[in-house]
Amino acid sequence: MSRKLNYREAMREAMHEALTNDPRVFLMGEDVGMYGGTYAFSKGFLDEFGPERIRDTPLSELGFVGAGIGAALGGMRPIVEVMTVNFSLLALDQIVNSAATFRHMSGGQFSVPLVIRMTTGAGRQLAAQHSHSLEGWYAHIPGIKVLAPATIEDARGMLAPALADPDPVVIFEHAGLFNMEGELPDDWSVDISSAKVRRAGKDVAIITHGGSLPKALAAAEQLAAAGIDAEVLDLRVLRPLDTATIMASVAKCRRAVVVDEGWRTGSLAAEVMARIMENAFYELDAPVARVCSEEVPIPYARHMEEAALPQAEKIVAAVKGFFA
Amino acid sequence: MTDHHAAAPPAGAVPWKKDFALRLLADMVRIRRMEEKAAEMYGAGKIRGFLHLYIGEEATAVGALHALSPEDNIVATYREHGHALVRGMDMGAIMAEMYGKREGCAHGRGGSMHLFDKATRLFGGNAIVGGGLPLAVGLGLATKMQNEKRITACFFGDGAVAEGAFHESMNLAALWKLPVLFCCENNLFGMGTSIERAESQTDLCVKAASYNMPALKVDGMDIVAVHEVTKQAAQRVRVGEGPLFVEYQTYRFRAHSMFDAELYRQKAEVEEWKTRGPIHTFSARLKAGGKLSEEEFLAIDAAANSEVAAAVAFAEAGTWEPIEDLLKDLHTS
Numbered sequence: 001m002s003r004k005l006n007y008r009e010a011m012r013e014a015m016h017e018a019l020t021n022d023p024r025v026f027l028m029g030e031d032v033g034m035y036g037g038t039y040a041f042s043k044g045f046l047d048e049f050g051p052e053r054i055r056d057t058p059l060s061e062l063g064f065v066g067a068g069i070g071a072a073l074g075g076m077r078p079i080v081e082v083m084t085v086n087f088s089l090l091a092l093d094q095i096v097n098s099a100a101t102f103r104h105m106s107g108g109q110f111s112v113p114l115v116i117r118m119t120t121g122a123g124r125q126l127a128a129q130h131s132h133s134l135e136g137w138y139a140h141i142p143g144i145k146v147l148a149p150a151t152i153e154d155a156r157g158m159l160a161p162a163l164a165d166p167d168p169v170v171i172f173e174h175a176g177l178f179n180m181e182g183e184l185p186d187d188w189s190v191d192i193s194s195a196k197v198r199r200a201g202k203d204v205a206i207i208t209h210g211g212s213l214p215k216a217l218a219a220a221e222q223l224a225a226a227g228i229d230a231e232v233l234d235l236r237v238l239r240p241l242d243t244a245t246i247m248a249s250v251a252k253c254r255r256a257v258v259v260d261e262g263w264r265t266g267s268l269a270a271e272v273m274a275r276i277m278e279n280a281f282y283e284l285d286a287p288v289a290r291v292c293s294e295e296v297p298i299p300y301a302r303h304m305e306e307a308a309l310p311q312a313e314k315i316v317a318a319v320k321g322f323f324a
Numbered sequence: 325m326t327d328h329h330a331a332a333p334p335a336g337a338v339p340w341k342k343d344f345a346l347r348l349l350a351d352m353v354r355i356r357r358m359e360e361k362a363a364e365m366y367g368a369g370k371i372r373g374f375l376h377l378y379i380g381e382e383a384t385a386v387g388a389l390h391a392l393s394p395e396d397n398i399v400a401t402y403r404e405h406g407h408a409l410v411r412g413m414d415m416g417a418i419m420a421e422m423y424g425k426r427e428g429c430a431h432g433r434g435g436s437m438h439l440f441d442k443a444t445r446l447f448g449g450n451a452i453v454g455g456g457l458p459l460a461v462g463l464g465l466a467t468k469m470q471n472e473k474r475i476t477a478c479f480f481g482d483g484a485v486a487e488g489a490f491h492e493s494m495n496l497a498a499l500w501k502l503p504v505l506f507c508c509e510n511n512l513f514g515m516g517t518s519i520e521r522a523e524s525q526t527d528l529c530v531k532a533a534s535y536n537m538p539a540l541k542v543d544g545m546d547i548v549a550v551h552e553v554t555k556q557a558a559q560r561v562r563v564g565e566g567p568l569f570v571e572y573q574t575y576r577f578r579a580h581s582m583f584d585a586e587l588y589r590q591k592a593e594v595e596e597w598k599t600r601g602p603i604h605t606f607s608a609r610l611k612a613g614g615k616l617s618e619e620e621f622l623a624i625d626a627a628a629n630s631e632v633a634a635a636v637a638f639a640e641a642g643t644w645e646p647i648e649d650l651l652k653d654l655h656t657s
Contacts, residue, residue, distance in 0.1 A: 026469065052469060058499070063458050063492025070462020073447060074397070075470060078462075093489075097452045098459060106440035106448065107430035108653035142654055166656035 002183040010155035010184065011173065012041050015079065018163055019049050022077060025163060026053040028064055029081030038083050039119065039178055065091035065116065069099045069168075072114040077163055082118040085134045085172065099168040100143030111166045115159065121174040121211040121261055122309055128297030131305070133261035135172040135210070136268035139238040145169045146239040147192055150213040152182035154236060157190035165192070172238075174211030174261075195242040197249065201231035204319050205249035207272055208259035209235040212310050216259050219315035228319060238268060246272065247279050254285040255322045259310050264292035289318045325589065326520045328512050330575070330596045333605045334546035342615045348390055348547055349610065350624045352382040352603050355406040357628040358415055361636060362405070362422055362436075366582050370639075371422045374451075375436050376403040380577030383602030384509050386410050387550030388477070388572070391558050397445045397463045397476040399456040402437035403509075404449035407479060411444040415631055416638030425642030432645055445474075453514070454487030456480060457506075461493045464502035464567070475503040475561045483514025485531060486522055494535040494569070501566035505558055506532070508569065509544065511576045516588040532569035544574030545600040548609075575600070 005013075018025045027042060027049075033056040036043035046054045057064040061082060068080035082088045088095070095116065102110045122131035139146045147162060147169060149155045155173070162169040169192070198213065199220050208216045213234050220230040233249045235241065250256045256276060260269035269290040276288050291310045298308055338345050359377045366375050378385065385406040389398070400407045408418055413429060421428025422436045430440050437451040447463065450456040460478035467474050484490050485508065497504045508528055512519050519526050529539035538560070542553040550572060557568045575597040579586050586594075610616035 058492075058495060060492035060496060062489055063461065063496050066455075066458020066489065066493070067462035067465055067496060070447075070459035070464075071466040071469075072462070073459065074463040074466025076466045093452060093455065094458055097455060098450070102440075102448065103656060104654050105430060105434045105438050106442075107428075107433055108656075109430070109440050109442040110447065111656045 002185045004181060005152060005184055006179055006181045007152060007155045007177045008039060008041060008179065010152050011159070012043070014156050014159035015042065016045070018079070018159060019045070019053060022163070024075065024077040025079065026055060026076060027079045027081065028055040028057055028068060030057055030059060030083050032056060032081050037081070061087050061090035062094060066094035066098065068114050068116070069094055069112055072112045073102070073110055078114055079163070080114065080116045082116060084130050085118050085120040086129050086132055088118050095144070095168070095170070096141055100141050103167060104143060112168045113166050114168045115162045115171065116168070117171045117173060119175050120172040121176055122298045122305060123176040123211065125300055125302055125305060127300040131298035133210070133293065135238055136260070136262040138170050139268055139271070141239070143168070144239065145192065145237070147171045148210040148236060148238055149173065150177060150210050150234055150236070151198070152180070152184050153188045154190055156184055157188045158192055161190070161192045172210060176211040177214070180214065192237055193242065195233055195235045195237065195245040197231060198234045199230065199232040201229040201253065203229045203253055204255040204257065204322060205231045205233055205253040206257055206259060206315060206319070207233045207235065207246060207249065209238060210261065212259045212261050215310060215312045216315060218312040219319070222312065222316050223319055226320070228323065230319060241272070241275065243275055243279065246275065250276055250280045251283045254283055257289040257291060257315065257318045259291045259315055261293050261310055263295050264290065265295060267292055286322050289321065291315050291318050326518050327590065328518070328593055330600050331543070333600045334543060334549070335605070335609060337613050338548055338606070338609050338615060340548070345610055345615055346620065346624065348386050348551070349603070349606055349616070350628065351386045351410050352547070352606070353624050354415070354628045354631060355382045355385070355409055356603060357625070357632045358409060358418070358635065359405060361632045362419070363578070363582070365636070371436065372424070373435050374402070374581045375422070376581050377578040378403050378406040380597070380601065381509060381511060381544065381574045382406055383547035383550050383606070384544040384572040384574050387547040388507055388554040391551050391554035392477055393474070395445070395474045397447060397460070397474060399447050399460045399463070399476065399478040400449050401456065401480055402449050402451040403481070404439055404479070405436065408439040408441065408446055408449070411441070411446050413439065413441050413444060413446065415635040419635040419639040420642045423639040423642060425639055426645040427638065427642040454480065454484040454489035457484065457489050457493035460504050461496045461502060464497060464504040465500065467503055473562065475505055475558060477505045477507055477558070479507045479509060481514065482508065482510040482512065482519050482528065483522070485528055486514070494532060494537060497567040498535045498537045501564070503561050503564070504567040505561050506567060506569045508571045509574055510571050511574050513576065513580070513588065515580045516584070518588065528571045529569065537567055537569050539569040539571065541571045541573065544572030545602050545605065547602055547606050577601070
């Protein structure tokens with residue numbers, strides 16, 4: 001029997017399960033305890049698991065993310081929550097210079113089994129210091145894995161394999177998805193290695209991830225009404241990218257548009273496009289297109305914020321460009 | 325340019341049994357000879373990249389590390405050859421790592437600044453100033469959550485005190501009462517910037533105290549004082565009193581790295597500090613107390629030189645990691 005729940009509940013269940021099953025797992029971050037989590041992901045956890053394992057931190061992103069790395073080196077399995085990707089920049093040194101390097105730089109002696117979760121993305125009128133999509137930056141870094149759960153199934157299922165992974169995993173949760181409801185099937189176990197087709201089609205591959213997935217699916221519905229059968233591919237795992245699945249969609253549809261809430265220049269979209277050029281150039285009927293965020297700090301006013309972001313209409317327009 | 329006048333050389337009776345005293349003396353000599361050879365091999369082009377010598381500061385690592393247990397965690401900086409050696413790493417594995425050879429402790433991936441050793445719980449030389457402090461906090465947290473008895477000793481320089489990582493880590497460790505011993509090696513310069521030009525408050529113990537953390541200041545050139553203070557500090561941390569800060573006042577005799585014209589300090593100042601050199605002052609005290617003869621010193625020195633020669637031979641005979649292994653160990657699986 002499948003059951004209905006929202007993204008927040010799915011992630012909460014996943015953390016609850018991890019905390020219940022493994023005494024090495026603990027949750028650490030700003031207001032994860034008494035406050036119940038900035039987005040109520042950990043509401044009630046403090047009472048159930050106690051202050052040692054549900055650890056409220058001061059506003060010290062560099063300090064507590066680094067402490068998570070140290071705790072992982074010391075035998076624990078920390079889940080470190082960073083309130084938004086913008087704040088994670090204060091901790092970037094520890095993630096890039098320590099977590100990502102230790103295994104390789106120590107000649108294979110020290111692994112860092114750490115999970116870092118953070119909110120990403122715009123759409124809530126939080127302006128330019130709470131709204132950016134920097135997962136593409138993280139996807140640039142060898143030594144970490146980068147996940148972007150965009151469905152109820154992935155929100156429920158990705159944490160367990162991330163915690164089981166002996167190396168650092170960074171999970172990006174798009175704020176626009178938190179209230180999204182969906183059916184969780186009985187078998188919701190997922191891998192953290194493959195991209196997944198969310199809607200099969202044959203005329204164009206819309207390749208996306210995270211908060212742009214619902215927009216891509218909405219665009220596909222509009223396109224269907226116009227007689228264009230779009231496939232929607234959810235990257236899910238941003239590092240390492242599942243190149244084979246991307247190429248399978250591109251080879252089938254012969255046209256591709258990459259949708260990425262990151263800024264266009266140097267974006268993850270650019271990487272996906274480059275891989276398509278390298279691997280599937282002769283399969284293409286048209287140059288690959290992309291829909292990214294406009295290259296400005298995300299503004300506060302709703303109409304301006306909406307104009308800055310990828311939207312279903314922009315995706316539809318990009319796809320129709322192939323058939324004009 | 326600020327003058328940093330040196331106090332009188334460390335003096336007085338050494339309150340230790342002869343065996344123990346000579347073991348610590350030997351460790352200082354081993355570090356000195358190993359690093360002199362490393363500098364020579366740098367000149368010969370055998371060692372490349374950055375090479376930061378600890379020469380002059382040996383009493384701090386030797387005195388402090390001999391006050392810790394084998395099960396304790398060590399976090400160190402990029403000036404960590406001495407710490408690695410005293411901790412028990414094979415000198416050959418250290419030298420081979422500096423050479424970039426596969427037989428090095430990290431297969432030549434890290435070099436001089438990144439000596440790692442799981443067996444002796446050395447969690448790296450860290451080349452980000454202050455980068456080790458949050459890791460030490462986390463290691464302390466893991467220890468506490470797993471009810472282990474080990475403590476984490478985190479070495480860092482005075483330069484790290486200006487980093488945010490220092491302040492965040494001191495606060496977290498004190499707030500959570502973690503078993504971390506913060507070992508600040510104050511050699512008066514962050515690279516070429518003297519402490520007076522970097523810190524509004526040059527008394528580093530005041531900073532520690534502001535985090536409600538006990539802080540001790542010790543003459544880092546006096547191995548007896550270093551050892552006794554560290555032993556006492558480690559014991560307090562081990563019984564669960566929370567973290568503790570020790571400032572070791574020391575001095576680097578050589579350049580910051582091999583690319584340093586030393587424009588920022590007077591030669592006379594360096595010479596003045598050399599009168600406080602940890603090896604000759606400790607040797608003199610031992611001799612005065614009848615615990616060391618010149619023959620014994622020469623034997624210690626000869627043994628160190630033999631060990632260095634063997635380490636160099638080991639590094640020279642080492643192999644290069646095959647290029648096919650470039651991506652190996654990026655991930656565990």
